[in-house]
Amino acid sequence: MxxxxxxxxxxxxxxxxxxxxxxxxxxxxxxxxxxxxxxxxxxxxxxxxxxxxxxxxxxxxxxxxxxxxxxxxxxxxxxxxxxxxxxxxxxxxxxxxxxxxxxxxxxxxxxxxxxxxxxxxxxxxxxxxxxxxxxxxxxxxxxxxxxxxxxxxxxxxxxxxxxxxxxxxxxxxxxxxxxxxxxxxxxxxxxxxxxxxxxxxxxxxxxxxxxxxxxxxxxxxxxxxxxxxxxxxxxxxxxxxxxxxxxxxxxxxxxxxxxxxxxxxxxxxxxxxxxxxxxxxxxxxxxxxxxxxxxxxxxxxxxxxxxxxxxxxxxxxxxxxxxxxxxxxxxxxxxxxVEPLTLPNQDVEVLEDALAKMKQEKDMWEERFRALSKKHEELQLESKDKDALIELLEDRVTKRQREPKCNPKGFLSRRIPLNTLQTGARRVARGGFPPYLQVGQENCDRHWKLIEFITKMSKVHSSSTS
Incomplete structure (x- = not known):
């Protein structure tokens, strides 16, 4: 109409x-x-x-x-x-x-x-x-x-x-x-x-x-x-x-x-x-x-x-x-x-530029993601290594706490014969340590104190027997 x-x-x-x-x-x-x-x-x-x-x-x-x-x-x-x-x-x-x-x-x-x-x-x-x-x-x-x-x-x-x-x-x-x-x-x-x-x-x-x-x-x-x-x-x-x-x-x-x-x-x-x-x-x-x-x-x-x-x-x-x-x-x-829509060449070029820019941005974000993922994996491995080291140290501390302490009192409590002590003292004087004194080699001062103590005890023992 x-x-x-x-x-x-x-x-x-x-x-x-x-x-x-x-x-x-x-x-x-x-x-x-x-x-x-x-x-x-x-x-x-x-x-x-x-x-x-x-x-x-x-x-x-x-x-x-x-x-x-x-x-x-x-x-x-x-x-x-x-x-x-x-x-x-x-x-x-x-x-x-x-x-x-x-x-x-x-x-x-x-x-x-x-x-x-x-x-x-x-x-x-x-x-x-x-x-x-x-x-x-x-x-x-x-x-x-x-x-x-x-x-x-x-x-x-x-x-x-x-x-x-x-x-x-x-x-x-x-x-x-x-x-x-x-x-x-x-x-x-x-x-x-x-x-x-x-x-x-x-x-x-x-x-x-x-x-x-x-x-x-x-x-x-x-x-x-x-x-x-x-x-x-x-x-x-x-x-x-x-x-x-x-x-x-x-x-x-x-x-x-x-x-x-x-x-x-x-x-x-x-x-x-x-x-x-x-x-x-x-x-x-x-x-x-x-x-x-x-x-x-x-x-x-x-x-x-x-x-x-x-x-x-x-x-x-x-x-x-x-x-x-x-x-x-x-x-x-x-x-x-409706006839199909045909875009002018100028519009196509604009769209292509926009598409290329979007692809660049996409690649950039993917690269950042990969770098962060790699860093995350490295940190996880480092964390696992540290956990293993901590566990090992804790085991060593536990074993050390269970071992008997070495001190002069404990040493004398073994009731080593006096002649054995004297022989050991002479050997120390010549520059060697008997087997029962090997535990203290890392501390020379401590060893010399033990030698002095053995010598003194030897003299006390001799005077008491005479």
Missing amino acids: DYGRRNTKKYSFRCSDLKELRKLSSFVLDPLNFKQHHVKLLSIFSADVVEGLLSVLVQFYDPIYSCFTFSYYQLMPMLEEYAYRLGIAVSSRVPFSGLEEIPRSHLIAEALHLKKSEIEAHWVKKGGLFGFPSDFLIKEATGFSQASSVDTFESIFVLLIYGLSLFPNIDDFVDVNAIRLFLVGNPVPTLLGDMYFSLHLRNSKGGGTIVCCIPLLHKWFISHFPQTLAFMEKKQCLRWSQRLMSLTNDHIVWYDPSLSSLEIIDCYGELSNVPNIGTQGRINNNPALARRQLGKGRPELGPRICVALEAYTLWVKKRALELKMPYPCERPMSMVV
Whole structure:
């Protein structure tokens, strides 16, 4: 079917520099504990946004129904989906209205575990709003992480996520609205309101900069993409506009079973339009159009199925015909035949250089591994030799302790006859040692003392016999 063509509009997106924020994420000492308190915030600001995808998506925005109208279907971000992607339940607290008073310095200091004087010293005005320069908060968070002050670090880190990723407004600045939302702890309705209001405003102006949480919008959109290999393989061969125009009802992932336990908000009292209030303004949308994305959740809507009735499908096609499409129609995705991708020679050379570099690095690490393994084996052998030497020395010490000690008393206790002693003394005098004195040859002084003792005893014996 030919839906006609309408002109595309030039959009851009406010994206804060999150490089320093990603560095701070490496200081999270206990990621599991952090996720329990702040669940999926890390995955939101650390997600890679596919270049060009959202620029194509916003071309399909339908200002009358505040949704994205394609050739065969409609999609719209819903409160329940945003809450699930963030891991933050929609609180029963009153959501952000923009009428809240500016938080007092002692309340901010208490929430961030900082001194009141520090809060007041860095509370400045930029772009018509009060807030904190991001470099001040980054410096404080870095300091407290190095000091292992976990509570203070995480509080400042989460505020930076609110100000730079969830509610980006002014570059390198966390404004008072982000601080209010951080203190209230109910950001989901405001995130949805920011997206709808900014997109609707830029659409009415014919283009411009869309200010909302871009990573969250991107995460929501790709969750409805076909989860098939065929779709992913065409990623490098077809432009995003061609890929989206080739999708039909059957290709879209409509319903996530994880949302089955959530309470659906698809009306405001008796009104089908639900107001969404963001930090910049308010806009209504009609969630009833997206019940299919939640499996027709309410009991009165019937069982949870994602099949569109024929009347609804015809109505969507009629609306697409009225709105016209921003890109030419494409054959359904399953019928598209893609030519093989041929890389330019320059790209091949770059890949070959990268491959050669990786091989060099691989060889270097293997060589280091072999050297360390050899060193390990040498140390093991040296350790075994030392163990054997220690065991040998211990055996010698044990044997030495068991041997009888040689001393004069022990020597005389053998009752050697006196004439034998005298004969031995004469032999010593001539320069030799009898067999029973051989044990002391290593100590000449000791031997001469023994000789003197034998001579003395000989004289005593002679006098006693006479």
